[in-house]
Amino acid sequence: MNGINLLAAEGAEQNPLVPEMYDIVWSAVCLLVIGFAFYKYVxxxxxxxxxERSEKIEGGLKKAEVAQAEAQATLSQYQEQLAEARLEAARIREEARTQGQQILAQLRTEAQAEADRIVAAGHTQLEAQRQQIVTELxxxxxxxxxxxxEKIIGQSVSDQAKQAASIDQFLAELDASSGIGVGR
Incomplete structure (x- = not known):
């Protein structure tokens, strides 16, 4: 019991929460060695x-920005091409409309010329038929x-020259009396 009392007597003088000095020194040395190794290697x-991780993230962000810029450039180029294609389509439609109107006007002109030619040919033919009918009549x-x-006179009028002169005189008198001209 003596040993226990001795320990208790020494413990009374010292606070049990405060470690011994050699524990503090050896703990500080261990802490310094571990801290140095941690600072030097870890x-x-x-x-x-x-x-490296931040470089990868920044590189990925830069690549994403570059890809986004390329996509934006491609989109704007596509939109420009689309606008040009729409303008070209409108121009082609307008040219086709103009050509259609020109063809239509040309066909109308040709049709009118053909109709005029047919009417003129009809008039010419009618005039020729009229002249033929007048001659036959x-x-x-x-x-x-x-x-x-011959029936009235009772004699034959066989002389062709006299016949023609008589006929012409008779027709001239007939035309003069009725007002119908031969040239009509």
Missing amino acids: IPRLTKVLD RSELGATAVDLA
Whole structure:
């Protein structure tokens, strides 16, 4: 019991919460060795890993910005090409419309010219037929007049020159009395 009392007597003088001086010194030495090893080996590796990671992140952000800028440039180029294509399509439509109107006007002109030609040919043909009918009627009328004159006179009028002169005189008198011209 003596040993226990001795320990208790010494403990009474010293605070149990405060460690001995040799424990503090050896703990400080261990802490300094561990701190030095941590500072010398662990912190540089940790810094290196963090720097690499931040470089990768920054590089990824730069790549993303570059890709976004390229995408934006491509989009603006596409929009410009689309606008040009729309303008070209509008120009082509307008040219086609103009050409269509020109073709239509040309076809109308050609159709009008053809119609005028057909009408003129019809008039010419009608005039020729009229002249032919007038000539036929004159000859028939002349022959009928000669026949009637022979019947009335009772003699034959066989001289062709006299016949033609008589017919012409009769027709001239007939035209003068009725107002119908031969040239119509």
